[in-house]
Structure formats: C-alpha cells, structure tokens
Amino acid sequence: MSDTVRRVGIVGIGNVGIAAASAVVHENIADELYISDIDSERAKGEAWDFADSIELTPSRTRVIEVPLEGLAVCDVILVAVTERSQIPSSSRLELLKGTAAITYDIVPKLRQAGFKGTYVIATNPCDIITYLFYKLSGLPKNHVIGTGTALDSMRLRRQLSDVIGGVDPRSISAFMVGEHGDSQIAAWSHATVGGQSLDQFEEDNFDQFGKIDREQVEDAARHFGWEIHKRKGNTQFGIGNELAFFAKSILNDARVVTAASVIQNGEYGQHDLAIGVPIVLGRNGVEKIVKYRLSKKEQEGFNASAELIKGYIKQTLEEHEEPANN
Numbered sequence: 001m002s003d004t005v006r007r008v009g010i011v012g013i014g015n016v017g018i019a020a021a022s023a024v025v026h027e028n029i030a031d032e033l034y035i036s037d038i039d040s041e042r043a044k045g046e047a048w049d050f051a052d053s054i055e056l057t058p059s060r061t062r063v064i065e066v067p068l069e070g071l072a073v074c075d076v077i078l079v080a081v082t083e084r085s086q087i088p089s090s091s092r093l094e095l096l097k098g099t100a101a102i103t104y105d106i107v108p109k110l111r112q113a114g115f116k117g118t119y120v121i122a123t124n125p126c127d128i129i130t131y132l133f134y135k136l137s138g139l140p141k142n143h144v145i146g147t148g149t150a151l152d153s154m155r156l157r158r159q160l161s162d163v164i165g166g167v168d169p170r171s172i173s174a175f176m177v178g179e180h181g182d183s184q185i186a187a188w189s190h191a192t193v194g195g196q197s198l199d200q201f202e203e204d205n206f207d208q209f210g211k212i213d214r215e216q217v218e219d220a221a222r223h224f225g226w227e228i229h230k231r232k233g234n235t236q237f238g239i240g241n242e243l244a245f246f247a248k249s250i251l252n253d254a255r256v257v258t259a260a261s262v263i264q265n266g267e268y269g270q271h272d273l274a275i276g277v278p279i280v281l282g283r284n285g286v287e288k289i290v291k292y293r294l295s296k297k298e299q300e301g302f303n304a305s306a307e308l309i310k311g312y313i314k315q316t317l318e319e320h321e322e323p324a325n326n
C-alpha cells in the first residue's frame with residue numbers, strides 16, 4: 001500500500017459505482033479516485049462532472065477515468081460491475097451468468113496488469129463472485145473481500161432499533177451471516193445492545209417494548225433490498241456508502257468489526273467458499289475472522305446457506321472450465 005497517495009479504484013460506474021464514488025469524494029477517503037467502465041465515455045462524463053464539483057467538496061480528490069488496466073495502481077478496487085440495468089426479478093442468483101462472464105474477463109486482465117491491492121466486491125451474487133475473484137486474481141485470501149451481509153446487517157440493526165425505542169443502530173451489535181441472499185440468517189445468539197446481550201435487554205425492558213418479534217425483524221432485514229428494488233429499480237446508497245466504508249477502513253487500518261463475505265478456513269466449519277461472517281477489517285484486508293459459537297439452529301441455517309453457495313460455485317467453475325487439451 002502506498003504511504004503517501006491514497007488511490008481507490010472503482011470498476012463499474014453505474015448506480016452503485018457512482019454512489020460509492022460520491023461517498024469516497026465527499027468523505028475524503030482517497031487522494032485519487034480511478035473510475036473505469038466498459039462504457040468509457042460515460043465514465044469520462046462522470047469524472048468530469050465530479051471535477052466540476054471539486055470546489056464544494058471537503059477534499060480535492062482527483063477523479064480520473066482510466067481503462068480497466070489503469071486500476072492496477074490502486075490500493076483498493078471497489079467492484080460494482082454488472083450487465084447494465086440487468087434487474088433480477090426474484091433472486092440475485094439470476095445475475096450469475098452475466099456477472100461471472102464479466103469476472104472471467106476483467107480479473108485476469110487486472111492480474112496481468114499487476115494489481116496487488118485489495119478487492120472489495122459488491123457485484124451480485126456477491127458470495128459466488130467474491131470466490132471467483134479469489135480464484136482468478138492470484139491474491140491472498142485476506143485481499144479479496146465481498147461486502148456480503150454487511151448491508152443486510154445494517155438493515156437488521158435498523159429494523160431492531162425501530163422495535164427497541166430507536167436506540168442508535170451504532171450502539172447495537174448484530175450481524176446477518178451466510179449468503180447475501182435469501183438464505184442468510186441473523187446471528188441472534190451474539191446480538192448486543194450497548195454491550196448487554198439482546199436477551200437480557202429484552203427481559204429488562206419487557207414492560208416498555210414487549211417481546212421482540214425476531215422472525216419479523218430478521219425477515220424485514222433479509223428482504224428490505226427488494227422493497228427498495230420494487231420502487232426504484234435498484235439499491236445504491238446503502239451499498240455505495242458501504243463500499244466507501246470498506247475502502248476507508250482498509251486505508252486507515254481501522255480494524256473495525258463488520259460483516260463481509262470472505263474465504264473460509266473452517267472457522268464456521270466450512271472450507272473453500274466465500275460467505276458472510278463477522279471480520280476485523282484493516283490494512284491487510286481481512287485481519288481476522290471473528291468466530292461466533294452459533295446456536296444449533298443458527299449453525300444449521302448457516303450450513304444450508306453455505307451448501308447453496310458451494311453448489312453455485314461448483315456449477316460456475318464447471319461451466320468455465322477450460323476444455324482438456326489433448
């Protein structure tokens with residue numbers, strides 16, 4: 001990582017990419033922001049539009065449009081590619097064919113161009129695409145990170161906040177784990193409010209808030225993305241800010257605990273896949289996977305989610321396997 005100039009890259013400068021770019025610029029996360037899109041003219045237009053606003057931003061982040069290989073100089077590359085305006089009708093998994101093809105195209109090129117930094121991937125289906133980035137990039141496990149259930153976890157804390165009297169979601173520690181998709185589950189066994197276990201908080205405040213309908217809260221968090229999708233055709237600000245937060249945490253060596261989709265080494269009994277779990281995020285990317293002792297029911301849900309991801313990974317690898325060279 002460069003000590004002086006902080007360089008962040010974004011590949012795919014559509015709804016999500018542009019929201020991430022805006023957060024990077026307005027939070028002074030990078031000195032230089034490199035943006036790249038297959039539609040290079042559009043990306044150039046976005047870069048020039050940012051240049052127009054520089055007097056009014058807290059930083060002087062230079063936004064520069066580059067060809068894909070130009071991203072290789074970055075410390076962190078945020079990934080928000082997809083076939084333009086492809087809207088899944090019921091599951092993020094519907095995007096896999098298109099986004100896997102883009103992944104197989106761009107990652108070897110960036111590898112060839114010498115990228116040695118950290119990838120942060122939002123592209124859906126996030127866990128499977130993250131795994132493909134790991135396989136194709138030649139980078140160590142800790143340098144390939146999917147946003148995974150980070151956004152879902154923010155949704156969970158906000159939904160929970162709503163039913164416990166508006167406690168600031170930042171004072172709540174609660175994570176969704178598993179697939180960034182329908183099979184994700186809430187790790188209720190490890191949820192805390194101001195450091196107090198959620199169980200104890202619920203008991204102490206029963207008179208005021210009654211019993212927390214955990215199923216309803218979890219379901220609302222799991223499906224909230226679709227509620228937004230139904231109304232505006234995409235989600236962008238939650239994930240755009242999340243991507244910028246990941247970049248900031250890496251560049252500042254924040255060592256913050258967040259959910260993310262990362263390659264597993266058996267921490268949750270699973271190997272050789274990317275899946276959402278809590279991690280410590282810092283200069284080295286995944287500094288540590290935080291090992292929860294999930295309840296039996298949670299572990300079963302997590303395992304089912306992992307099996308689903310592994311099935312799609314296997315299928316995708318088979319589809320892209322080079323024919324045997326006889």
Ligand SMILES: NC(=O)C1=CN([C@@H]2O[C@H](COP(=O)(O)OP(=O)(O)OC[C@H]3O[C@@H](n4cnc5c(N)ncnc54)[C@H](O)[C@@H]3O)[C@@H](O)[C@H]2O)C=CC1
Pocket residue numbers: 011012013014015016017036037038039080081082083084085086092095099102105106121122123124125126147148151180234235236239
């Ligand atoms: N992980 C998460 O929590 C979230 C993930 N997403 C995902 O983020 C991705 C992006 O979504 P949107 O920005 O709404 O899509 P979009 O269609 O607005 O933008 C995608 C951009 O990728 C570009 N692109 C396509 N192929 C490319 C290539 N080979 N090289 C460079 N650029 C390429 C397109 O030209 C387009 O500008 C989707 O996969 C979406 O499902 C969206 C919201 C939340």
Ligand SMILES: CC(=O)C(=O)O
Pocket residue numbers: 092124151225226235
């Ligand atoms: C689109 C998506 O993955 C989300 O908003 O959760």
